Amino acid sequence: MSLLCVNDFEENAKQKxxxxxxxxxxxxxxxxxxxxxxxxxxxxxxxxxxYMRRVSxxxxxxxxxxxxxxVPIGISPTAxxxxxxxxxxxxxxxxxxxxxxxxxxSTHSNTSLEDVARxxxxxxxxxxxxILTNRKxxxxxxxxxxxxxxxxxxxxxxxxxxxxxxxxxxxxxMVPPNLSASEILEKYRKDKLLENFVEFSDPNADWDYIxxxxxxxxxxxxxxxxxxxxxxxxxxxxxxxxxLVSNHGARQLDSLPATIEALPEVVxxxxxxxxVYVDGGIRDGTDVFKALAMGAKMVFIGRPAIWGLAxxxxxxxxxxxxxxxxxxxxxxxxxxxxxxxEITQDMVVHESYYSRL
Numbered sequence: 001m002s003l004l005c006v007n008d009f010e011e012n013a014k015q016k017x018x019x020x021x022x023x024x025x026x027x028x029x030x031x032x033x034x035x036x037x038x039x040x041x042x043x044x045x046x047x048x049x050x051y052m053r054r055v056s057x058x059x060x061x062x063x064x065x066x067x068x069x070x071v072p073i074g075i076s077p078t079a080x081x082x083x084x085x086x087x088x089x090x091x092x093x094x095x096x097x098x099x100x101x102x103x104x105x106s107t108h109s110n111t112s113l114e115d116v117a118r119x120x121x122x123x124x125x126x127x128x129x130x131i132l133t134n135r136k137x138x139x140x141x142x143x144x145x146x147x148x149x150x151x152x153x154x155x156x157x158x159x160x161x162x163x164x165x166x167x168x169x170x171x172x173x174m175v176p177p178n179l180s181a182s183e184i185l186e187k188y189r190k191d192k193l194l195e196n197f198v199e200f201s202d203p204n205a206d207w208d209y210i211x212x213x214x215x216x217x218x219x220x221x222x223x224x225x226x227x228x229x230x231x232x233x234x235x236x237x238x239x240x241x242x243x244l245v246s247n248h249g250a251r252q253l254d255s256l257p258a259t260i261e262a263l264p265e266v267v268x269x270x271x272x273x274x275x276v277y278v279d280g281g282i283r284d285g286t287d288v289f290k291a292l293a294m295g296a297k298m299v300f301i302g303r304p305a306i307w308g309l310a311x312x313x314x315x316x317x318x319x320x321x322x323x324x325x326x327x328x329x330x331x332x333x334x335x336x337x338x339x340x341x342e343i344t345q346d347m348v349v350h351e352s353y354y355s356r357l
Contacts (some may be wrong), residue, residue, distance in 0.1 A: 001054055001347040003311065003319065004284045004323070005283075005284065005323060005327075005343045006284065006304045006307065006320060006323065006324065006334070008306065009307035009308055009310075009311055009316070009319075009320055010026075010095060010304075010307045010310055012307065012310070012329065013025075013084070013306070013310040013311065015278075016270065016311070016330050017083075019070050019154065020171045020173055020341055021083045021084070023082075023173075024167075024168055024171070025078075025083075025084070025172050025303060025306050026058055026167075026303065027165060027168060028101060028165070028167075028249065028250035028254065029166075029250060029251050029253055029254045030164055030208070030250055030252050031166075031254055032164075032167075032250065032252040032254065032257060033255055033320050034247055034253075034254050034256045034258065035249075035250035035253050035254075036334060037246070037250075037261075038247070038249075038250055038258045038260075038281030039229075039283060040258075040281075041261050041281065042259050042281060042282075042283075042286075042290060042351060044247065044351050045260070045290050045348050045349065045350055046059070046349055046350075046351055046353065046354065047286065047289065047331070047335060047348055048346065048347050048348065049113070049334060049335035049336060050092045050335060050336035050347065052336070053336035053337075053340060054122055055332065055333045055338045056079070057163045057338060058332055058337075058338050058339070059335060059340070060072065060325060060328060060329060061100075062298065062340045062341075063149070064102065064297060064298050065152060065241065065242060065275060068100075068338075069077075069101050069102060069124065070099060070101065071099050071100065071325045071329070072101075073099075073288060073300075074102035074103060074104065074277075074298060074299040074301075074324060075092050075095075075096050075101070075104060075301060075317075076100045076249075076250070076279040076298045076300035076301060076302040076305075077102045077108075077154065077156075077302075078106055078303070078305070079129035079222065080107070080108060080109075080110055080179065080181070081109070081110055081173075081174060081302055081306070081309060082110035082118065082175075082179055083110075083179070083341060084156060084306050084309045084310040085229075085310055085311070085312075086313070086315045087314055088109075088111045088117060088309075089105060089109050089115055089116050089250075090111055090116055090119035090314075091108065091119075091309055091313045091314035091317060092305050092314070092317050093116050093120035093123055093125060093223040094119055094120045094123070094314045095305075095308070095312040095314050095317035095318045096120070096123055096317075096321070097122060097124075097182040098251060098318055099325070101123075101316070102123075102124045102125070102298070103120065103123060103124070103126070103127045103129060103153050104127070104128050104298075104300065105125060105127050105150070105184075106128050106283055107127075107128055107130055107141075107182055107185065108181060108182050108327075109128055109182055109183055110179050110180060110183060113144060113145055113147050113148050113150065113183075113184055114144070115183075115198055116204075117148035117149050120254060122289060125148075125149065125150045125151060125153055126150060126151060126153070126222065127142075127145040127152075127153055127154065128154040128155075128156060128157070128180075128224065129141065129153055130144070130196075130200065131155070131159070131201050131202045131205045131209055131326040132200055132202065133200065134188075134194070135212070137185070137188050137194070137315045138213075138216075140163065141184060141185070142214050143217075146217065146219060149242075150219070151219065151220070152215065152219050152222050153217060153219050153220070153221050153222065154219040154222045154244065155209075155213065155221055155224060155231075156225055156248070157224065157226065158224075158225030158246070158247070158248050158252050159201045159225070159248070160201060160203040160205075161201070161203060161247070161251055163251055165251060169193035169314060172327045185302075201241075207235065207238040208235070209238075209328075210235065210238035211238050213239075214239045214330050220241035220242065220276075221240050221241050221242075222240070222241065222242040223242070224242065225237040225246050225247070226243050226266060227245065227246075227247060227248070227256060227259070227262040227266070228266070229265045229266060229269035229270075232269045232270045232276075233269050233270060235270075236270045236273055240274060241272060241275075241278070242274050242275040242277065243261050243266060243270060243275070243276050243277040244277045244278070244279055244300065245262055245266050245276060245279075245296070246259060246279050247262075248282060249258055249302050249303070250280065252329070258281060259278050259279065260287075260291060260294070261276070261288065262297065263276070263291065263294050263295060263296060264294055265291060267296070268295075274296070275297045276295055276297060277296055277299065277300060277303060277348075278291050278295055278296040278299055279299065279300040279301065280302075282301050282304070283304065284324070285324050285325070285328035285329070285330065285331055286328075286331050287299075288328045288331075289328055289331040289332070289348075290348045292340060292346045293343045293344060293345055293346065293348035294345065294348055300346040301320075301324070305320060307319050308321075312326075335347060
């Protein structure tokens with residue numbers, strides 16, 4: 001079976017994974033409207049090419065938090081990679097490393113951060129965290145991440161409570177007993193400092209939490225889950241070093257906007273001050289192109305990496321990233337862009353642009 005695009009990998013994963021595990025990865029919150037919008041909203045934007053420009057020598061490299069990445073396609077934090085393949089998070093980290101990109105490790109990881117660090121010692125690795133009620137645990141975890149060579153903390157702010165995920169409820173989804181729901185936090189559960197790995201977020205936290213984080217670590221803080229200019233401004237004011245526009249893969253609240261819809265107002269509000277990234281719904285290199293044109297410095301993929309992992313572990317994830325990179329490079333060549341910087345805002349317009357002409 002030839003797997004030529006990300007959608008092929010999704011269909012392949014549907015055949016390889018159990019129904020419950022596949023639907024755990026695939027599903028969103030509520031009626032799953034936002035889940036659909038994340039993907040279909042990219043189709044509402046059109047690419048305006050610039051022809052007759054020199055594009056024989058092209059580069060997909062860019063600078064993220066002051067350091068080079070070879071391709072602006074990273075891996076977003078997703079839970080329980082070992083449900084897809086025994087290599088788990090380590091396989092994804094190695095794949096990102098091989099492309100000179102960035103891997104974000106989820107707190108809901110089946111692999112410890114130390115093991116991920118050993119698996120991809122030369123890769124750029126960020127750690128995603130929730131706003132735990134017990135701040136001492138957060139401080140200890142961040143210190144462990146620093147010691148293991150992680151370069152940034154990705155703070156998820158859209159998890160005051162757990163989203164209503166009807167598909168997982170109907171399937172009675174549970175993490176198998178042979179896997180931990182969080183290797184990163186397992187010892188704290190055993191010590192009874194955490195009752196579980198679901199409802200552990202502090203619903204009373206406010207933007208001062210970022211100010212507190214800045215007192216315990218010198219690592220950059222990337223705030224994940226922002227969808228409005230107002231929140232982006234507050235996050236940056238509190239000390240955020242970057243913003244990741246995200247709706248949690250549409251898994252928290254249905255009827256949130258697609259991330260590509262929310263991206264422009266966030267970029268307008270804070271894009272001149274900090275890096276802005278985006279995840280959610282990216283299935284093709286033209287989606288990457290559109291996101292970059294609309295102001296994202298980098299995109300991150302979640303489910304596509306899982307589909308690659310399910311196919312063939314690290315090698316499968318490499319295939320997926322390679323496909324997206326090749327599609328992006330192809331779009332750059334055809335539209336007249338030799339570098340990422342040449343992908344400019346005027347090259348992507350909403351579909352309504354042409355109806356107004």
